[in-house]
Amino acid sequence: MITIKDIARLANVSHTTVSRALNNSPLIKEPTKRKILEIASQLNYSPNVNAKSLVMQKSHTIGLFLTSISNGTSSSFLADTIKGVNSMITNEYNLFIRGIDDYEDYTSINSQRFDGIILMSQSVSDNSFIYHVLQKEIPLVVLNREVEETSIPNVLSNDTEGARMAVEYLITNGHHHIAIIEGTPSFKSSYMRKEGYLQALMEAGIPIKKEYSIQGNYDMESGSQAMEQLLSLTSPPTAVFCSNDDMAIGAMNTVFARGLSVPYDISIVGFDDIGFSQYTTPRLTTVKRPVEEISRVGVERLLSLIGGKEEEVERTFMKTELIVRDSVRMLS
Template sequence: MGVTIKDIAKLANVSHTTVSRALNNSPLIKEKTKKKILDIANTLNYIPDYHAKNLVLQKSHTIGLFFTSMANGTSPSFLVDSIRGVSKVIDVQYNLFVRGIDDYDDYTYINNKRFDAIILMSQSDRDNTFIYNVVEKGIPLIVLNRQVDDSSIINILSNDKEGAYKAGEYLIELGHSHIAIIEGIEGFKSTQQRKEGFLNSLIDHNVSIRQEYMIQGNYDMQSGYEGMKALLRLKQPPTAVFCSNDDMAIGAMNAAFESGLNVPNDISIIGFDDIELAKYTTPSLTTVKRPIEKISMTGAEAVLSLMKMNKDDKSMLQNKVLINTELMVRQSVKSRSSM
């Protein structure tokens, strides 16, 4: 049997309550007594019973990282970057629990006995029911990736609208005027933001918006492939295509190759996200870098700060943080005049 608090108390000639306070760095104990108790604990190789401690403190030492869905609309690269970013910040003393909201029929098991805090990588307005369940139960919460119109909830997200605008503007500057878009999942906030940014770039530069150039995708390679096939069947196919994520852009490139076209000599393709694979496609994919790992790291830092604050201090944190995107110019886009 291991060393217990009672063993340390006996040797230090103090109560076990005093030992507990010393081990938990309580200000209610003199420094001299604290040092004496800690020295004895170190000499005896005392290992705290974290399970018992958690029960006393009503802490689970678990932080939840939730996604709208892990099966639909969450690409493997998006998932990996999100988890990697959070893991870089959260100390090993915490367990990281990763799950999709759509795995739950109800939210009975989402409570403050199971979770010390929750980070939500939100992709849809449908997540609001989950969000307000978490808030109602008093669990510290940070929402990433989507703006929630509630000043009491902290949002950290990329400026997708600005990034998509840059993508459209870049194609226009290179002389393209027949520009199509393959959109993301219908109902996702990111789909809406990227479409708005892209269309705004066309409007601001007096480029015609053609309904047949707007194709619904699903954020996966297959929908990018099928979307490009549909565009190439048009009487007047586009000379450039903006895909709302890189997975669809890769699918679109494959469809172009299969149709005997060269990217970018015959058709230019630009993506969104800047996944790791984007640098290694042939040709390398021009895309908008959306720093998911940085967003996740910032979210993890915010949630750790939130856990240490009392209610009055929470107003010190910004309720909305926008992380800038960056246009990554590679080889999948070419000037219209040189095509």
């Protein structure tokens, strides 16, 4: 294995000079730097990241944490989050992914293990983790959920506004009997989306029916079961707002299993605009929430923090957008 000492011997310089040249130090003259880099290239030199980490006190690891990976987090949400983060991380960093609920305590979360942490936060139960990371002085960016701590860069979408748009669209299409399949109870997004649903109904003067609110868990199975309950009511709704697309797809499946049709017997709107949404039959009308974009912006903020750039800490809201497709019928 080629070492810095081998390069130093061939270049006739000290190993300190080689180290500085490889780390692009301004203390090394350009001709010397070029000579060292040329020799390193010819020898196919690969730096020992672990040794470098010990010297520079860097782990070269970025942590991506979610409230939970196995409970209430849809596979599409997880995939979009990882895709967005991974697209922005350079080869200098390894990506470590974990659910907060996997930990009994946070003693292993420290600055020796992580250069920075991105938290895709779904619940206020994450606050103890957030305070631990701040206490350990690890650069942190929180995504997806609005946090009160003003010292943390915070990137999220306005889910309440998105849900309100979706339900308003149903109302403009003549629907007044509109149900909601809610998301995972402990997740802030579930609360925000129900808030948007209620706002739209109240502004339109439509009575709120308790039996039209069914609890789901952000997965297809709970969407299917919730739709079963709604269709079994004495007066079923004409339209359903599902708090995410996975539950909307599960709900559509139950409608078809009952020998009914979407949208002619019942209209359905989802939330998230996952990849499958445009390939369902009919194609699903939904609210686009830019999870990938939120993740990318989050990484940009984190890399700036790690690099020591003094930036104004701010809360950034990414716009949601109603994507109209074929799953809503206009009532006469």
